[in-house]
Amino acid sequence: MSIEFSRTSVSRSPRKRKGQGGERREEILAEALRLIGERGVQGVSTRQIAEAVGISQPSLYAYFPSRDAIVEELHDRAFVLLVQALDQFRPTPGKPLEQAVEYLRVYVDFGLQNPDAYRVAFMIEGAAKPKPPVADPSAKPAMQAFDRLREAVRTLHLNGGAYKADPEALAQCLWAGLHGLVSLLIARPNFPWAEREALIRTHLILLARGVLNDDQAAA
Amino acid sequence: MSIEFSRTSVSRSPRKRKGQGGERREEILAEALRLIGERGVQGVSTRQIAEAVGISQPSLYAYFPSRDAIVEELHDRAFVLLVQALDQFRPTPGKPLEQAVEYLRVYVDFGLQNPDAYRVAFMIEGAAKPKPPVADPSAKPAMQAFDRLREAVRTLHLNGGAYKADPEALAQCLWAGLHGLVSLLIARPNFPWAEREALIRTHLILLARGVLNDDQAAA
DNA sequence: CGAAGCAACCTAACACTGTCAAGATGCTTG
DNA sequence: CAAGCATCTTGACAGTGTTAGGTTGCTTCG
Numbered sequence: 047m048s049i050e051f052s053r054t055s056v057s058r059s060p061r062k063r064k065g066q067g068g069e070r071r072e073e074i075l076a077e078a079l080r081l082i083g084e085r086g087v088q089g090v091s092t093r094q095i096a097e098a099v100g101i102s103q104p105s106l107y108a109y110f111p112s113r114d115a116i117v118e119e120l121h122d123r124a125f126v127l128l129v130q131a132l133d134q135f136r137p138t139p140g141k142p143l144e145q146a147v148e149y150l151r152v153y154v155d156f157g158l159q160n161p162d163a164y165r166v167a168f169m170i171e172g173a174a175k176p177k178p179p180v181a182d183p184s185a186k187p188a189m190q191a192f193d194r195l196r197e198a199v200r201t202l203h204l205n206g207g208a209y210k211a212d213p214e215a216l217a218q219c220l221w222a223g224l225h226g227l228v229s230l231l232i233a234r235p236n237f238p239w240a241e242r243e244a245l246i247r248t249h250l251i252l253l254a255r256g257v258l259n260d261d262q263a264a265a
Numbered sequence: 266m267s268i269e270f271s272r273t274s275v276s277r278s279p280r281k282r283k284g285q286g287g288e289r290r291e292e293i294l295a296e297a298l299r300l301i302g303e304r305g306v307q308g309v310s311t312r313q314i315a316e317a318v319g320i321s322q323p324s325l326y327a328y329f330p331s332r333d334a335i336v337e338e339l340h341d342r343a344f345v346l347l348v349q350a351l352d353q354f355r356p357t358p359g360k361p362l363e364q365a366v367e368y369l370r371v372y373v374d375f376g377l378q379n380p381d382a383y384r385v386a387f388m389i390e391g392a393a394k395p396k397p398p399v400a401d402p403s404a405k406p407a408m409q410a411f412d413r414l415r416e417a418v419r420t421l422h423l424n425g426g427a428y429k430a431d432p433e434a435l436a437q438c439l440w441a442g443l444h445g446l447v448s449l450l451i452a453r454p455n456f457p458w459a460e461r462e463a464l465i466r467t468h469l470i471l472l473a474r475g476v477l478n479d480d481q482a483a484a
Numbered sequence: 485c486g487a488a489g490c491a492a493c494c495t496a497a498c499a500c501t502g503t504c505a506a507g508a509t510g511c512t513t514g
Numbered sequence: 515c516a517a518g519c520a521t522c523t524t525g526a527c528a529g530t531g532t533t534a535g536g537t538t539g540c541t542t543c544g
Contacts (some may be wrong), residue, residue: 107531107532223441225445230440283511320522324527326502326503
């Protein structure tokens with residue numbers, strides 16, 4: 047890598063006072079997210095994070111059991127932000143199709159406006175190394191985010207009967223459709239995309255039309 | 266990592282004869298893909314690949330300029346396989362909707378049957394480190410694969426007029442929709458998915474309905 | 485005020501990683 | 515048989531995540 051400037055003792059941050067270790071934790075997470083945004087999840091080392099925070103690198107292990115634990119915490123926090131964004135949505139009165147499009151748009155905009163968080167949340171290759179199954183998966187922020195989509199589909203179902211299909215499957219299709227667009231837009235910025243605004247609208251209308259029945263879609 | 270068995274000289278492969286260096290190249294790629302399938306892209310080291318092939322680890326650098334070059338070659342080859350799969354498709358006569366669903370299904374099945382290849386092709390975080398732009402991007406296998414989707418949408422457009430929207434954007438929506446489902450199914454095997462067959466059919470019908478116009482979809 | 489206790493933090497070291505430099509080996513052709 | 519060169523090796527370097535063990539210095543209690 048060969049960094050130019052001096053590597054020896056770069057402006058250490060003053061030692062935290064006795065009960066304030068939590069502050070360090072937050073600083074670590076903040077710097078980690080910032081660096082990941084610049085260099086990608088794989089491009090950031092614990093030494094770089096520690097140097098940005100202003101502590102020695104093994105000190106990280108006083109706050110996190112491993113490097114992956116830092117990423118995982120960012121992962122969970124990203125989902126919390128997503129859930130907040132979805133919950134803050136208040137539909138403007140109008141056609142069901144437009145309302146559905148608006149709601150799905152919240153997901154897309156979240157991803158595009160917080161690409162670092164979205165990357166960490168969805169696009170890390172954590173798989174292939176089997177992790178011990180977590181105690182209560184439904185408590186994880188990721189599941190709570192999906193619950194919002196499930197709930198949205200169910201509401202549409204009640205409010206006039208959506209396209210005849212398992213609502214659970216429909217919600218998963220919605221999620222897959224949204225994730226596909228967002229992840230590709232983030233991961234492949236060099237692809238010759240169509241004009242972004244039109245592309246997103248087309249995609250969301252396509253998805254919404256698939257979930258709504260024909261009457262709702264036409265209304 | 267701490268491997269049990271002996272590390273010193275584990276059954277070297279005999280030296281290739283003079284013009285046969287290409288064989289080694291293929292062996293390296295094969296072992297690399299196999300190991301990546303087992304342990305994930307990040308979980309495989311050049312030393313592990315070299316040991317599996319039966320050569321010393323720096324020997325890899327006689328065939329590839331870097332570790333990433335190995336992954337990238339696998340990446341391109343995965344797309345070639347995808348293009349082949351798409352090109353081999355011959356529709357069974359029937360309704361336009363069913364034909365479209367069948368065609369999209371080729372993409373999904375390819376991803377699910379070749380998860381290693383699909384991972385390497387689509388789900389590696391190659392971004393964030395800006396690569397020098399390739400000379401002719403349209404020559405890359407990835408682009409050729411997308412061309413197939415573009416062509417499919419255009420055919421539908423001619424054969425009766427698809428949903429009114431930019432065909433290019435529609436093709437990109439299709440791709441995003443397909444990729445979303447495949448990548449999530451591969452990356453999140455522990456998610457409480459709906460029954461897979463029904464899920465895929467629901468998703469593909471949703472996408473196809475979005476591209477076809479109402480008459481075609483109903484026919 | 486002084487001393488105990490412990491949170492906060494550090495240095496040193498380990499096994500691993502990708503990559504480079506320089507040399508040895510041995511098939512193949514003249 | 516000898517030259518030439520593709521093939522492959524050993525050795526080293528700087529980087530990585532992680533652990534062990536020791537030091538610092540704030541805080542609280544006697």
